[in-house]
Amino acid sequence: MAEPVFERLALVGAGLIGSSIARIARARGDIARVVVVNARTEKTLGRIAELGIADVCEIDPVRAVEGADCVVLCAPVGAYASLAAAIGPHLAPGAIITDVGSTKQSVIRDVGPHVPQGVHFVPGHPMAGTEFSGPDAGFSELFEGRWCLLTPPVGTDAAAVQRIKAFWERCGATVSIMDPEHHDRVVAIVSHLPHLIAFTICGTADDLADETRKEVLQFAASGFRDFTRIAASDPVMWRDVFLNNREALLEMLARFTEDAQAMARAVRWGDASYIEDKVMRGRKIRQALIDINQA
Amino acid sequence: MAEPVFERLALVGAGLIGSSIARIARARGDIARVVVVNARTEKTLGRIAELGIADVCEIDPVRAVEGADCVVLCAPVGAYASLAAAIGPHLAPGAIITDVGSTKQSVIRDVGPHVPQGVHFVPGHPMAGTEFSGPDAGFSELFEGRWCLLTPPVGTDAAAVQRIKAFWERCGATVSIMDPEHHDRVVAIVSHLPHLIAFTICGTADDLADETRKEVLQFAASGFRDFTRIAASDPVMWRDVFLNNREALLEMLARFTEDAQAMARAVRWGDASYIEDKVMRGRKIRQALIDINQA
Ligand SMILES: NC(=O)c1ccc[n+]([C@@H]2O[C@H](COP(=O)([O-])OP(=O)(O)OC[C@H]3O[C@@H](n4cnc5c(N)ncnc54)[C@H](OP(=O)(O)O)[C@@H]3O)[C@@H](O)[C@H]2O)c1
Ligand SMILES: NC(=O)c1ccc[n+]([C@@H]2O[C@H](COP(=O)([O-])OP(=O)(O)OC[C@H]3O[C@@H](n4cnc5c(N)ncnc54)[C@H](OP(=O)(O)O)[C@@H]3O)[C@@H](O)[C@H]2O)c1
Structure with a gap:
């Protein structure tokens, strides 16, 4: 098996998209050594534990991201500003923060200011979804053959972009880089x-x-x-x-x-x-x- | 097997809808003793013959309807006025003329005046379709579990409406009577x-x-x-x-x-x-x- 892309992957949000990523990471093993899943409610987190698709379930987003070399925001985009404000100061030096939100200029506006020096920010959007939501809606084929668009701001570390690209490719997607606007x-x-x-x-x-x-x-x-x-x-x-x-x-x-x-x-x-x-x-x-x- | 609803059924138009009816009539046997299919082009009619879903293939609509106790218009609704003008005088006394067109007030306007005394006119619309067209697009499950709406003008012979209802029910549809507007x-x-x-x-x-x-x-x-x-x-x-x-x-x-x-x-x-x-x-x-x- 190839080396995992990440040591410790933290998913903040575990609905359709987040739980699909968790399922894939679990099934493949070459995405991250440890998968940490965070959700807003105990209900969702409990369901993730039952499904057995996380190594660590953590209700506190701050604790969830501690020590992670990759954090993926998987909540509705309206929650990003406050989530980023909360976890920003706790991101590990050299870590990558990315997301799956359906809008990209707003995400750069809301998350960007909270990303500390030395942390890489690579906004992303997998163009895959269904009309269902929540942890039971996820499935490991969701991104298969679909596009994932990355919109890194000018000057983003190229190695960080490459790792996020590798991550999505292992999830089954084809990556394209695009201007956020x-x-x-x-x-x-x-x-x-x-x-x-x-x-x-x-x-x-x-x-x-x-x-x-x-x-x-x-x-x-x-x-x-x-x-x-x-x-x-x-x-x-x-x-x-x-x-x-x-x-x-x-x-x-x-x-x-x-x-x-x-x-x-x-x-x-x-x-x-x-x-x-x-x-x-x-x-x-x-x-x-x-x-x-x-x- | 139940008695066929009709002796001689003539389908004028043999695309998605017409050929689906022909397929069903062929497969079931209790819809009509003889199925006559008409299309505008030799190409379509030849394909119907190859598929073996008609007892008689007839390129002339006038000859197609002669002696039929039921005629179903299955062409685009814009063709109805001229088709009705052509076949009207040749409809057998006591026959029923019906259709599958997606609009109903226009059909009553365009076909009604050409229906001779003693012929019953029962406009209909099976609410089933796909994005495909032509004789190869048809299939015998098309109407299964779908609605077919009938919009008989006031005073239409009740027995004729009943026979068209029976016809659609054998095609798998559920019939509902509705005002054309x-x-x-x-x-x-x-x-x-x-x-x-x-x-x-x-x-x-x-x-x-x-x-x-x-x-x-x-x-x-x-x-x-x-x-x-x-x-x-x-x-x-x-x-x-x-x-x-x-x-x-x-x-x-x-x-x-x-x-x-x-x-x-x-x-x-x-x-x-x-x-x-x-x-x-x-x-x-x-x-x-x-x-x-x-x-
Ligand atoms: N669905 C799609 O078709 C699709 C496609 C591409 C991208 N996206 C993007 O993916 C993201 C997630 O969508 P989804 O379909 O996976 O949604 P989802 O199934 O509704 O899941 C949302 C997750 O975010 C958590 N969450 C909700 N509000 C939160 C808040 N205020 N703070 C922290 N966590 C919160 C929820 O936790 P609880 O369950 O505990 O409430 C849940 O785990 C969105 O940004 C969306 O734009 C969606
Ligand atoms: N498709 C749907 O989703 C759907 C659903 C419900 C009702 N309908 C109604 O069903 C009717 C037929 O639709 P369809 O989907 O079966 O269409 P289609 O697959 O395109 O078939 C149309 C048939 O009508 C014949 N035709 C075309 N123009 C004609 C003309 N000017 N004179 C005589 N015959 C002509 C064609 O003959 P050639 O092939 O020889 O040209 C063909 O056999 C329409 O009135 C439509 O509104 C359609």
Whole structure:
């Protein structure tokens, strides 16, 4: 077996993402010699212990990170500022702090100031997830074949970035380095806006059902079913994502709205070829995704 | 085996839906003694013959419907008016004409006037589909456990409605009778608007990729992947659906846009509890669908 990437890995947060990392580290053995798991509640931590996917379970985040050469923040991004303020002073010299948060400019803003001299900060975002949350939702194939985007600030230690890259590759992901601002725009359109739309349309449909006092959701055809699946996601995580990627999300929603209005205009005025073109384009994009194995 | 519902069933159109019906009728034997299949092109009809799922393949729709006691229109709804004009005069006295079109007020408008005295017209819509089209996309489980909505105009012969109900039940569907206007509003929100949104957001993302000359679609996270799947659907079918359910679709898009703007405002002003409430609601709706087996 290859040398473990880390001696002591501390996961701060143990839901879908954190517990998936713990499962992988446990199963592989070449990620860290010791895996420390922290969660906010005894309930989650107890479940991690029952699952047997941590070497050490520690409810105090400060104690959890002590002596770790790698700390991964796996909580909702809205919790990062206070978590970083608490653990920052206790990070070991030479350690790496990284994260899995879905937004990156906000994470750099919230965590950056609490990272002491001599500790390396490598923000990251595995582009993998499901609509489920909590320690039982995790599974060791979660990152298999998925992208993990790293957004190290200019001047970040190259060796630290390499170790985080090796870590994610052992988790099954393909790593790409990206500028944080570009990251936030890309995820705003491919992930955050689709979620906002899904949450919204479920509400629109439910209001209609209330209004007509008739079944609506009952007839969820294939189109709608997929939207409700997306909409089943965790409220706290998504609240935090929306609030922490505000500018990019609002920009993408504005672009989408313009495009939807153009489609509405084509429908109203019977512009058949405009509609056909747009649908055809969706088809091409789908085909392109299939070709690059992202479908 | 039960008596077949029909003596001679004619399917006008043999893509995803038409060929699925043909497959079921072939496999079961209690739907019709003879299954006649018509398609627009020799190519599709030849494929139906190769698949061996029709007793008679007939390229001329007029000849296809001659002597049939049930005719099912399975073409895109934009083709219904001219198809009905052509076959109307050749429908057998006492026959039933029905359809599978995704819109119902337009179908009544386009087909109704061509239905001769003594022929029964029972508009229908199986709420089942995939993003694939053509004769090879069909499969005999397509309607299993799905709804089929019938929207017979007031005064339609009750026995004819009963036979169409029996037909769909043997196809595996659960039948519900609905007012055509209500039908069009329900499908506008649960199916047509989600498709319009999916087509649109794929274009918005692709424009962004063009603009930044950078990868965007490559990072399709789970949210976006589902949208591209929906967006892979047939351009002609969806063009026809949008143009033939214009009023309801535009109304639902307007409602959705208002709701999305309210969400945007909450994001802009940091209204965390509003966002959380909306996401929580999505979750509840998903749970409700799971409870009624529509998820
Ligand atoms: N889900 C996805 O699809 C996805 C994909 C990529 C990235 N991400 C990112 O991954 C991170 C975790 O998401 P997840 O899906 O794994 O969430 P999750 O399943 O809800 O788990 C969140 C974890 O964080 C802990 N936590 C919650 N609030 C906390 C706080 N205020 N202080 C300290 N710990 C707290 C929770 O502890 P308790 O259980 O004890 O409350 C739980 O262990 C988020 O930043 C998210 O943006 C998610
Ligand atoms: N797909 C869904 O998800 C879904 C769900 C419920 C209801 N529907 C409704 O079902 C109907 C058929 O949809 P589908 O998905 O089965 O479509 P499809 O796979 O594209 O098949 C359409 C069929 O109609 C024939 N056709 C096309 N244009 C025609 C024309 N102008 N005149 C005569 N025949 C023509 C085609 O013949 P050729 O192949 O020879 O061109 C083909 O056999 C539509 O009205 C649609 O609204 C669809």
